[in-house]
Amino acid sequence: MNKNRELKEAKVAEIKEKLEKAQGVVLADYQGLTVEEDTQLRKSLREAGVEYKVYKNKLVARAAEELGLGDVTKYLEGPVSIAFGYEDATAPARILNDFAKDHKKLELKAGIVDKVVYDKDMIAKIATIPSKEVLIAKLLGSIKAPLSNLAYLLSAIKDKKEAESAE
Known part of the structure; x- marks a missing residue:
């Protein structure tokens, strides 16, 4: 060859x-x-x-x-x-x-x-x-937002109950 x-x-x-x-x-x-x-x-x-x-x-x-x-x-x-x-x-x-x-x-x-x-x-x-990293970050952000809101809500309820029991 x-x-x-x-x-x-x-x-x-x-x-x-x-x-x-x-x-x-x-x-x-x-x-x-x-x-x-x-x-x-x-x-x-x-x-x-x-x-x-x-x-x-x-x-x-x-x-x-x-x-x-x-x-x-x-x-x-x-x-x-x-x-x-x-x-x-x-x-x-x-x-x-x-x-x-x-x-x-x-x-x-x-x-x-x-x-x-x-x-x-x-x-x-x-x-x-977008790149894979950007897509993963967006996904994690969309998962994190409702969890953050839930944590904030639970914290607010706890603070309200503590304030009511202190009175």
Whole structure:
């Protein structure tokens, strides 16, 4: 087997591993971004634990097809960057979508969340979902509020009874 083919097969295996491991993946057209803008984007993605790569479209298509994600191949035209989110499924979509609001050259193409391929409109909707930590905090806050009110009510009843018995 020739060396070039071995390299391509190794890249396909690498892409497959990343696609399998990632909870959320977003494909974006990055053509036209300046070096400074790209550096800024990569920094914000890295801080969120999102891996950002550019691969040859044919290699990504082959890896996706081998994983049963063939629907993603129709979005692999032109220069495509891929953001892999391993911890938070919505982080790549959220960060790229926020960046695209200020930098019109970056355009979301599609994404994969929990092994389901979504178009750019659905990925933009997924980008509005808060992170897991924020959702947990909201849930705990909504559980805590009624308990706090109950504790306040019981304390007020106790204080009233103590005041009545002191008289």
